[in-house]
Amino acid sequence: MMDVVDPATRSRMMSGIRGKNTRPEMLVRKFLHGHGFRYRLHSKSLPGSPDIVMRKWKVAVLVHGCFWHRHEGCRFSTTPGSNVGHWQSRFEENTVRDRRNVCELVARGWRVIILWECGLREVKAGKLNLLWLLDSIRTANCAGRLLEWPQAEGKLGPEHHSTISTVGLLT
Numbered sequence: 001m002m003d004v005v006d007p008a009t010r011s012r013m014m015s016g017i018r019g020k021n022t023r024p025e026m027l028v029r030k031f032l033h034g035h036g037f038r039y040r041l042h043s044k045s046l047p048g049s050p051d052i053v054m055r056k057w058k059v060a061v062l063v064h065g066c067f068w069h070r071h072e073g074c075r076f077s078t079t080p081g082s083n084v085g086h087w088q089s090r091f092e093e094n095t096v097r098d099r100r101n102v103c104e105l106v107a108r109g110w111r112v113i114i115l116w117e118c119g120l121r122e123v124k125a126g127k128l129n130l131l132w133l134l135d136s137i138r139t140a141n142c143a144g145r146l147l148e149w150p151q152a153e154g155k156l157g158p159e160h161h162s163t164i165s166t167v168g169l170l171t
């Protein structure tokens with residue numbers, strides 16, 4: 001995909017999205033806390049130190065920036081126009097690491113919910129809400145044990161979160 005963002009946005013994305021305690025993550029934490037959920041942050045005892053860990057429900061929530069974690073089909077998952085090879089290998093490292101962490105969590109009996117930043121932007125703008133997330137945490141009927149939201153650009157509604165089979169992740 002071509003780089004569609006201007007340099008200022010690019011610089012903000014690269015400085016702001018990566019790492020702990022990002023704004024989208026804070027939004028999710030505040031939301032969950034406001035609905036009575038209690039959690040641990042960046043739990044080092046689990047693969048990949050998941051952002052938000054709810055032991056009571058055995059759910060790990062990962063808040064992913066679309067650029068670094070390569071949200072498939074997302075307009076924010078761009079590739080910078082120069083040093084393409086360098087970027088591609090870094091992205092590859094990230095996605096391999098993410099996949100391995102999810103697999104290990106699932107293998108240990110955790111359910112994993114990945115929330116992408118683009119969806120959380122819509123939440124912040126008041127266009128969507130995260131109420132579906134509360135039910136998803138409480139109900140253990142998450143068949144694939146991995147839930148990802150939103151799936152792709154243009155499909156941001158709660159009806160578009162999905163359970164995904166982890167079979168493909170184990171290869």
Ligand SMILES: [Zn+2]
Pocket residue numbers: 066071074075076077116117118119
């Ligand atoms: Zn995205």
